[in-house]
Amino acid sequence: MKPQSAVYVHESRPDLEExxxxxxxxxxxxxxxxxxxAEGNTQFYxxxxxxxxxxRGFTDFPDIPGQSLNPIFDAEQ
Amino acid sequence: xxxxxxxxxxxxxxxxxxFAHHSFAMFDSSQHKLVEGVVTEWxxxxxxxxxxxxxxxxxxxxxxxxxxxxxxxxxxxxxxNGKSYVKGEHVRVVMHPLRDGRNAGALCFVIKEDGxxxxxxxxxxxxxxxxARWQEKGWLASGKHLDTHPTAx
Numbered sequence: 001m002k003p004q005s006a007v008y009v010h011e012s013r014p015d016l017e018e019x020x021x022x023x024x025x026x027x028x029x030x031x032x033x034x035x036x037x038a039e040g041n042t043q044f045y046x047x048x049x050x051x052x053x054x055x056r057g058f059t060d061f062p063d064i065p066g067q068s069l070n071p072i073f074d075a076e077q
Numbered sequence: 078x079x080x081x082x083x084x085x086x087x088x089x090x091x092x093x094x095x096f097a098h099h100s101f102a103m104f105d106s107s108q109h110k111l112v113e114g115v116v117t118e119w120x121x122x123x124x125x126x127x128x129x130x131x132x133x134x135x136x137x138x139x140x141x142x143x144x145x146x147x148x149x150x151x152x153x154x155x156x157x158n159g160k161s162y163v164k165g166e167h168v169r170v171v172m173h174p175l176r177d178g179r180n181a182g183a184l185c186f187v188i189k190e191d192g193x194x195x196x197x198x199x200x201x202x203x204x205x206x207x208x209a210r211w212q213e214k215g216w217l218a219s220g221k222h223l224d225t226h227p228t229a230x
Contacts, residue, residue, distance in 0.1 A: 019158035028124045034099050042099040046181050047129060047141050055120040055127055 031055050101200040104173040104183040112142050112182075113169045119162035123148050126197055128162060128184060130170065144172050144184035147199035157197035166190065171216065173201060186211070 033045040033052055045052040114132030126146040134140040146152060162168065167190045172182030185202040187195045194217055201207075211217050 016153075019153060019160075031122045032124050042103055043177075044103070044143075044145070044175075044181060046143050046179060055122050 101183060103175055103177070104201060105176050106173045106183075106201045108174055109171055109185065110174050110182065111169060111171050112144075114142065114167070116162045116164055116166050116168055117141070118164070119159070121149065121152070121159040121161075125199075126152055126157075128168075128170065128187065128197075130168060140180055142170070143181040144170055145181070146184040146197040147203065151199050151203070152197035155196050155198075157195055161195055161197070162187070162189075171211075186217075 030053075033055060034042050035045065035051075037043045112130065112132050114130035116128065116130050118127070118129035120127040120129070125148055128144045128146060130142050130144075131139045132142050147155070147157075152158070169188045171185045171187075173185065174182040183200060183202055184198050185196075185207070186198065189195065196208075
């Protein structure tokens, strides 16, 4: 059995960083409040609904840079 | 390290935005409604951004309104970023309401207190035809034109 390896190539995007892009925001399962209702239609859980979740997702390791939920719009949370 | 993470995030968010996340059938695109209030949250997130405001209801009580906007990559193309709406600022939001009558809608555009027009929209609100319709009605010239606008068209 051979060990597998991979090479990741990336390009820095300081413009996105400046624009407030945060990691984890692409995870629909943690950041989306849409669901399919009994009739098969898409609906939303809205603020105040018990199923509503913070659309900014969750943070496993809030002390790690880039992981904080602390958003630009509300520094108190 | 953080730039690596941001770059990886950028790649993923761009690829993630390539598919439609859900239909827009829950919104009534035959109606435009104006809601005016104060920003409480600007969730600059995928799969959709959401703007949440507090607005006075007909009974005078404050109610929460939520508006679904574009995914990050689309919002960014339209000049909207994570700093575009600040908690506490007054905004006027024009949207297509939810058919079920709850306090939410598809975000069409936002006019800030200084008259700045912003448009982090997608789906049924994001078309040249829709933009032309707003222009024709005079809604984009200035925030004051919205005073005569709103609830149906």
